[in-house]
Amino acid sequence: MPHHYFDVTDEDRFFRDETGLPCPDEAAVRDAAIRALPTMARDVMPDGDAHQIAVRVRDGDGRYVSEASLTLTAGSLDPESES
């Protein structure tokens, strides 16, 4: 089964996946990338008004073939507020 590698970008931090995961087809690749996001987002400490986590998937030849991302946004609804 072909291995795919799931690199994670958490704001400005990049984690290169050296282990990989066997994925039988494109749907499995997409599924694994999406499934990774919610629990990673749960662990994020909000450090601003927006926080993005992205998973980019490489195939065995090093080509990026798929991407999924999740953005947390926060903002004040008070018109007097600066931010």
Added chain:
Amino acid sequence: MANPLFRKLSDANTLNDADRDILDKVIARQRTVAARRDVISAGDRPKDVHLVIEGFACRYKLLPDGQRQIVAILVPGDFCDLHVAILGEMDHGIATLSNCTIVEIPPATVDDLTMNHPRITRSLWWATLVDEAILREWVTNLGRRPADRHIAHLMCELYLRLKAVGLVIDHTFELPLTQQELADAIGISIVHANRMLSDLRDRGLVTFQGRRVRIADFDALMAFADFDPAYLHLVPRTENGLQRDLADRGSH
């Protein structure tokens, strides 16, 4: 003969040589089970009580979509189903994570221990209560701890439980878990688990060498994981309520 059951029970319970002889007989009937097989499946009504003597196993629940949650890791000296004779049928499965040696204890032996050996009976009760305490800690980890702390917490727990049965050598223990199995225990995806493992490696808290885990600085890992070993109840209850310093156990 190495008897991890005696070793585990005698740490926190007062047992004597006669008790040891009895527990040596208890573990006499052994069989090997290959890695990644069910020892007992959900719905089974096992007649014998099972005990892990060698290797790693886990308790797990399966979801309809095929996902699995590992709810306990069993190490040498741990019972699989001490009270299944009372409860009737298994509400979860038990599978090996590595090649295992499993003991099958006939119901007559369990009855004999209960009727005639109060010290051993009390220590089995202790073992059951500790299993529950570990489960409470796992629930807390699953619900509230970030994944990196959760993994670190599990490594601290395994370190102390394996140390109690003599399976930590030079700060290192065997951990035959795949990344998928670790993810199933932590309740996260394998991609997330891989990321957290590389995080712990980068922080220098845990070294993974193939199927071996090395924890050079246990105190640092404990601090990172917010780990308090009290729930493992590894020290005997004493009359004056004072307990030996648990941190001693981790640091060497």
